[in-house]
């Protein structure tokens with residue numbers, strides 16, 4: 096069974112291909128959609144994530160067939176590739192397999208500075224590094240993402256990747272506090288090559304999405320950033 100797959104729907108706005116290395120995710124974000132896909136609650140999904148069965152063998156088999164494919168493979172959608180230092184060893188092995196078969200990869204993580212261990216692979220392959228950042232200050236995020244790296248660690252990882260010459264991107268989704276989202280852009284834009292901005296999709300929040308759309312696009316233009324506004328935000332804003 097293939098482990099590299101073509102995402103569907105909104106996930107396609109992130110990458111043409113993806114691979115999920117683990118069966119769950121320790122970070123336990125309370126807005127996460129992945130537990131529902133696995134027919135679990137957040138506690139079950141985050142309590143004992145494991146590498147998927149034979150995932151590296153299966154990845155290598157897929158890469159052999161797809162060698163040289165120019166589409167970008169995202170690690171990961173339904174789990175984080177840097178859930179802890181131990182777990183992240185598997186991610187390094189996966190990146191080395193993708194490199195061996197001349198694939199193109201990008202990372203999306205809330206693991207913060209743990210990911211730096213693999214920056215050597217990203218840099219020599221000209222692959223990009225992405226982090227989810229929708230808050231700049233640490234405290235407001237903790238109840239929403241109880242076991243992920245704090246926002247400062249994520250910002251530092253982005254900054255350090257940028258300093259190494261790695262192309263950086265930020266997934267600004269979900270947006271929970273619009274002032275924190277805008278502050279992230281103000282504080283980080285010098286180190287971010289590309290922004291993908293969405294909204295909160297699975298909960299109703301008291302947010303004027305049209306105002307946020309105008310504010311965020313205005314700010315991104317003002318700082319000269321490259322960006323993509325996800326369809327869900329455009330739709331909520333009536334664009």
Ligand code: SF4
Nearest residue numbers: 120123124127173174
């Ligand atoms: S890091 Fe991503 S996959 Fe993991 S719990 Fe949070 S939203 Fe879900």
